Amino acid sequence: MxxxxxxxxxxxxxxxxxxxxxxxxxxxxxxxxxxxxxxxxxxxxxxxxxxxxxxxxxxxxxxxxxxxxxxxxxxxxxxxxxxxxxxxxxxxxxxxxxxxxxxxLRLLPVAGRWLFCTPPGTGLSHYLGDDSVALMLRIQPRAEATVLDLCSGSGLQALHCAGFARRITAVERNRDAVELAQVNVMLNRLEGKIDVLQGDMFEPVEGRQFDLVVANPPLLPVPDSLPDLSIGHGGYDGMRACCRILEGLPAALSPSGRGHLIASCLADADNHYLRDLLVTNAKAHHLDIVVTVVSMKEVAAKDGYLEAMASAVAREIGQDPNLVLAAYREDMRQRKATHLSFLFLMARHGSGRVELLDMRTADDQGVWHIV
Ligand SMILES: C[S@@+](CC[C@H](N)C(=O)[O-])C[C@H]1O[C@@H](n2cnc3c(N)ncnc32)[C@H](O)[C@@H]1O
Structure with a gap:
């Protein structure tokens, strides 16, 4: 570009x-x-x-x-x-x-901003999905705050925060996505407020602190036996990128700063694995974390959810969907994983406390919202 x-x-x-x-x-x-x-x-x-x-x-x-x-x-x-x-x-x-x-690419208005992006069904390269919008609606940028938008993609969260905050820095690994986000910044005449930097997670902003760190990181669970995905790879449990961000938060958050993340976790029906993982991270990085589980899908059930996820991944890596599905099944069998939880995390400096807010209900059809 x-x-x-x-x-x-x-x-x-x-x-x-x-x-x-x-x-x-x-x-x-x-x-x-x-x-x-x-x-x-x-x-x-x-x-x-x-x-x-x-x-x-x-x-x-x-x-x-x-x-x-x-x-x-x-x-x-x-x-x-x-x-x-x-x-x-x-x-x-x-x-x-x-x-x-x-x-x-399409051009969409979202909550008062306009952005070029690839919405669902049009491709994955400059991703905008239901999770992007869900995170945007949940973040609470304070007036005059400084914001870091990690894994910014086409820039939706950064554009949204510009309506509240003083200065926003967006970081994105993919060069094309960085350039598209810069176009979106100009489109919305926000050049004086948002900087878009290319790099890996916190690396381009090392040594700086922010009042709010928001992130929609790669969150799709993908078995280790499959090749890397350019956009969505969240490791075998979906939480790999999320945990990297938790690790970087203590250095990047101002004393009263908050991190707001969206994530998904493939594990057990009772979220024991999720809780243990977050307790380990909260203790290791001196954070207090509130995790809200909005919904959960039983991926071990034969209702097509796992099949849909496997065929989306198969399309992106160019492999046979049946082989990808078999890789998921084998990985889940070995790890005794049966459910995929959809969640939001709020983290701040603290002493290792984790509070899990379980909002899911058996008949809820929603993913990122209760509907
Ligand atoms: C799920 S998309 C989210 C994009 C956007 N924030 C949104 O909500 O629509 C994840 C983005 O993270 C980027 N990404 C993946 N790994 C990254 C890393 N290590 N550092 C920075 N960005 C990364 C991907 O290129 C992709 O654009």
């Missing part, structure tokens, strides 16, 4: 990316997109409503919500500049006539 967001080109003014949101809002794109469930951003679910889009909006819905290739001659005249500006920002491809967002 390249960044040329100068306000002038060969002496002539060029509309900057920061004007896009206003231009789209003026044409009503937000009105269409905010009609759908914000907890569940799935372009596939929007398809039946494609024909209801008024003509004046159709070309924009096709381009930004459905990722379709459009003929730029159909763009409203005042938006003609996007055919050069979006490719410059590295989010689209233009051949002189046809314009299309890069594979999987």
């Amino acid at each position: 390249h960044h040329y967001f100068d306000a002038t080109e060969r002496g002539r003014p060029v509309p900057v990316l920061g004007n896009l949101v206003e231009a789209l809002a003026d044409r009503g794109l937000g009105e269409f997109l905010t009609s759908f469930n914000p907890l569940h951003p799935r372009p596939l679910d929007w398809r039946p409503y494609r024909d209801r889009v008024p003509d004046r909006l159709r070309i924009l819905v096709e381009l930004f919500a459905f990722g379709a290739e459009i003929d730029v001659r159909q763009l409203p005249q005042e938006l003609g500049w996007i055919s050069t500006e979006l490719p410059r920002a590295g989010v689209a491809i233009f051949d002189g006539r046809k314009l299309q967002l890069k594979v999987g």
